[in-house]
Amino acid sequence: MTATKKAQPRGRPRSFDIDEAVDRAVKLFHRRGYDAVGVAELGSELGIKPPSFYAAFGSKAGLFEQALERYTASKANVFNNALLEGGSVAEVIERTLLEAARIYPERDGTAGCLVIDGARNSTDPEARALVAALKVAGRARIRDFIATEFPTRADELADLLVIALAGMSSAARDGAKASTLKAFAEAASRAFRHEAARA
Amino acid sequence: MTATKKAQPRGRPRSFDIDEAVDRAVKLFHRRGYDAVGVAELGSELGIKPPSFYAAFGSKAGLFEQALERYTASKANVFNNALLEGGSVAEVIERTLLEAARIYPERDGTAGCLVIDGARNSTDPEARALVAALKVAGRARIRDFIATEFPTRADELADLLVIALAGMSSAARDGAKASTLKAFAEAASRAFRHEAARA
DNA sequence: GATTATTTTTAGTGACCGCTACAAAAAAAG
C-alpha cells in the first residue's frame, strides 16, 4: 500500500497541488523578496483565489515559512550538501563556497540565497523572524562542524564563511556573473585555509 | 560677502531646513530600506506635509537621490576616506575594510551600507537604478585604483573587496557585532594581500 | 435523497501607498 494520498476525505476536493504551489512561491519570493510579492500575485500565479490561499497556508507568512522549508531542504542548502560529501573541514568549506558560486548567479530570475536576502528590508516581523531563526541555526551548524577540527577558532572561521556567503548572495542579486563569484569563492577558500592555519 | 542664503526670494519662505530634512531621510532609508519608509512617515518625521514634500524633492525617489548624494559624500564612503589618507593599494584596501567594520555595526538604528542594501528587494525601478549606478561607479573607482599597482588582476581584486564589503553590510544588518566584522575585515585584508601577491 | 464536511467563488473590508488639486498664507516687488 503506497499511500501518498490518504483516501479522499469528506468535503470538496482541493483543486490545486499544494506542493507545486509552494515550489512556485519559492521562486517568487526568491526572485523579488518577501515584501515585493503580493498575495494577489501569488494567487494568480498559483491559480487560486484569496480564500483558498488562506485556507491552505493561513497567511502570506505561513506560505513563506513553507517556502523556506522547501528551500532549505533542497540543493540550495550549499553547506548541507557539501557536508554530505564528506572530507576535511577545509574541503567542505571549499565545496560550500564553490557550490554557492555555481548556484547564486541569476538563473530563471532568481539569484543569491533566499534565506540570506529573501526578507532583507522586509517590514513584516514574522518574515524577518523566520529567516533570522534559520540564519542562527545554520551558523551554529557550520560553527559546530568547524569546531571538530578547529575548536579554538570555530566562531571566527564560521563568521568568515557566513559573511563570505552573504557577500556572494548580495553580489549575485546585484548581477554578478558566475565567473566573478567563482574567483571570489576560490579566494575565500584559500583565505579560510590560511586563517585556519594561523595561531 | 559670505552668502549661503541668497537674498530671500519672492514668495512665502520655506518653513523647514532642506539640509536637515535630507539628513533625517538618510537615517530613515538607511535604517529600514527604501520601500519600508513611506512618504507619510518621511513627512511627519521631517515635519512637513505632502505638498511641501513634493515641492521640495519632486518625488520619494528624488529625496532618495539626495539622501544617497549626502551619504556618499560623508564619512560613510569608506573607500574614499581610506584613499584620502594615501599609502599603498594594500594599505588603502585594509583601511577601507577596517573602517567598514567600524561603522557598519548597528548604531542609532542604522547598520551596513545604504548604497549596498538600501534598495535591496525594492520594487521601485528608480531607486534600484540610483544605487545600481553608484555601485558601478564605486567599483570602477576601486578597480582603477587597484590597477595602479596590480594592472593585470585589478578586476579580480576589486571584486574581492566589493563582495567582502557586501558581506559585511549584509552581516551588519543581520546584527553582527563590531568585533565579528573586525575579525572578518582583518582576514579579508590578509586575503587581499595574499591574492595580490599570487601569480 | 439527506446530511455533513471541506473547498470553492463572489465580492468585498479597512488600511496604507505615492501623489496632487486647490486655495489660503506669507513674503518681496510695484
Next chain:
DNA sequence: CTTTTTTTGTAGCGGTCACTAAAAATAATC
C-alpha cells in the same frame, strides 16, 4: 495699498496591501 511669487495646509485622488464574510459547489457518509 495691490500685484506677483512661492509655500503652506486641507482634503482626497486612484491603486494596492493582506485578508475575510457568506454562500455556492463538490465530495463522502448516513
